[in-house]
Amino acid sequence: MENPFGKITTIETVMDFFHDGMTLMFGGFGGVGSPPTMIDGILKKGVQNLTLIGNDTGFPHIGIGKIVSHGRAKKVIASHIGSNPVAGQLMQDGKLEVEFSPQGILAERIRAGGVGLPAILSDIGMESEIVSKDKPRYVLNGNEYLIETALTAEVSIVFAKKADVYGNLIYDKSARNTNPLVAMAGKLTIAEVEEIVPLGSLDPDEIITPGVFVDYVIFSQGVNWKWAWE
Template identity: 45%
Template sequence: MANKLFPDARSALDGLLFDGMSIMSGGFGLCGIPENLIAALRDSGVTGLTFISNNAGVDGFGLGQLLTTRQIARMISSYVGENKEFERQYLSGELQLEFNPQGTLAERIRAGGAGIPGFYTRTGVGTLVAEGKEHKDFATASGTETYIMETGLVADLSIVKAWKADPYGNLVYRKTARNFNPVMATAGKVTVVEVEELVEAGSLDPDHIHTPGIYVQRMFVGKDYEKRIEQRTVREREQA
């Protein structure tokens, strides 16, 4: 077994980064994002990046850090709210955006990881999403329906956050922090994972493993997680 374990995020990314590369970043909003790896990318100074991510973090945190430092040139994304700097850069023409319906984005990543170059979907037909894409009619149970073709996505690098890992790189995610992480782990030419806990080989129930270690090339144990919440809404306690 090749040694997949590195001491920290910087060393785990060593030799993998270059200007203009594409990177998939796991997480949904701020839930399950690879905080240590994003900070290491910021500190590396790599530029001209294309990021494939559900969103772009918030101002000053998550991928928002890389917007502040102007390291992201293009986003392939689904939700772009919560970030004023993203809005400013996009409206001023500093940042390119390829917008995707969320389910389409997830399926494009899954397809890329499975070696599927393209697929047809009804989502987006008749909207701006469909412009410039191949249209094809299919017979369905309810009659003839028009579909558009979407292409699979792969990236030079996938950065992923997991809860537990064994030395082989088998991964377990925690609750909703699973989100985009498993599909992105399959669709990077190289996948680097930060985990909260490293456990002994054989201690993970095979039925509970979400990502098999065959997809993981490098990993490290992260630290100092903030685990922010984008928006916290509470109600007043009822009076006793």
């Protein structure tokens, strides 16, 4: 088993990066494309008071919804929470702060964070109190825009179909969703994958997330994985 870049590691090792009160960004759409092994590891460790950033809150027992449903999050930044009634109840009870961001704007805020931009300008939701409340505005060429701050996180967690030992990633169909953007926006990015292959095995045109954005790679539990060269 070769690990020339030191990126291939275990779930036990990466658990050291998760702690109470941290900001955690996650890939996935309704649970599809969210890393199940790391989510279960966070639950088992008992990490709480998390600020979660991602497309949605999954379902009560699927994806990041597990963490939300166990009351481990203090704030969520997402495009919607409707698929998880537990999240809605926690919000209504004042136990979960929710910042809503239109889906495309949320994706662009994450992308901006990943490329080092401090904010973006948008005219989406200017008439909506939910979207525009307390946000500063900027006039450019006679047009008014909302200033949408970029989003980053202490740790980003993503799920991919395949990785090489440098951390170059490819995704499985719709599981690609927000994962490529999320992978860019973490100060530390951990990828959970189903298969790891030698360097040079991936067609460059297949690679969606370059390994430069990925710090660690772990195998996903519950899949019949093996090292591709064994």
